[in-house]
């Protein structure tokens with residue numbers, strides 16, 4: 001009988017390295033290690049070798065950066081998706097794509113089990129498992145961290161040493177870090193105490209705004225149908241554009257976020273994020289929407305943005321409602337083309353200029369000079385009717401009061 005094949009979501013870190021060996025022993029299984037490159041800088045070197053040494057029969061590393069930006073990051077940007085009005089959702093957007101990658105690999109390899117290294121109290125288990133169930137309903141899912149015998153990092157280290165799995169000799173960072181092109185999430189260690197400000201060493205890609213450049217920098221972003229396509233008049237490939245904006249924003253101390261958030265499993269957690277490109281692009285995109293969208297669409301889209309952000313956070317990317325909402329979002333972006341110029345200075349963003357062939361801003365209507373073409377007199381009739389419900393109500397209350405007194 002052939003061995004059970006298990007596809008393991010492999011990052012190259014301690015947990016997933018130990019998991020490869022542990023699963024192959026426990027289930028006498030053939031392990032296929034699967035890694036997606038979403039633009040994380042750490043741990044991508046020698047991954048195939050690391051997976052093999054850990055006991056994998058095969059290792060697959062996929063460069064998903066373009067797919068990530070085009071099919072996950074840009075839709076979230078167009079939707080204005082910021083969880084609890086703040087977090088640009090880097091990790092949350094990456095998980096459905098990784099779930100899809102694991103399903104694709106499992107199907108191609110004839111595996112019937114997918115394993116991941118998420119803990120039992122986080123959001124990522126939700127995103128992986130709902131994604132896998134939606135895309136490949138016959139797959140079994142294993143999450144060893146929820147039930148294996150190791151109670152600490154040290155115990156995992158001992159197991160790794162026993163089985164000659166190389167783990168970094170350097171003292172590990174006290175933080176748990178997840179990174180992709182849309183941002184970095186940093187938690188654990190001293191960050192678990194919400195009364196303590198994040199120490200400087202927690203931040204990975206941004207300069208402290210206090211020590212950022214003394215000169216401000218102007219950047220001009222060009223959008224086409226809600227998608228950023230250019231910087232300072234030059235066209236960029238989406239991946240390159242994000243890398244560049246992370247670098248430019250990072251050196252001006254832009255994109256640092258310190259927040260308490262509501263997790264899917266019902267607990268509050270404290271996390272810090274660094275997302276220079278995401279913060280810059282959301283800001284610019286929103287400025288363009290203020291210029292271009294009609295009032296009702298703009299207002300309704302705020303409600304949808306919130307809903308989309310919650311659905312992404314809660315692992316509901318591959319669902320019918322999400323798909324429908326994104327059709328709405330895309331429809332709103334039809335005319336979302338134009339330029340936004342921003343000033344970056346010591347952690348702050350300021351809009352300097354916005355322009356679009358689809359701008360609804362009409363100077364002749366807006367001006368208070370004698371160029372004004374707005375029909376002031378028509379406001380008289382408009383206001384009589386607009387205020388009518390409140391006038392009627394006030395009259396009734398007034399007469400009720402008078403009746404009582406008598």
Ligand code: ARG
Nearest residue numbers: 091092123176178185186187
């Ligand atoms: N809180 C974020 C989310 O749920 C990030 C989770 C992963 N964070 C980490 N530091 N490993 O999307």
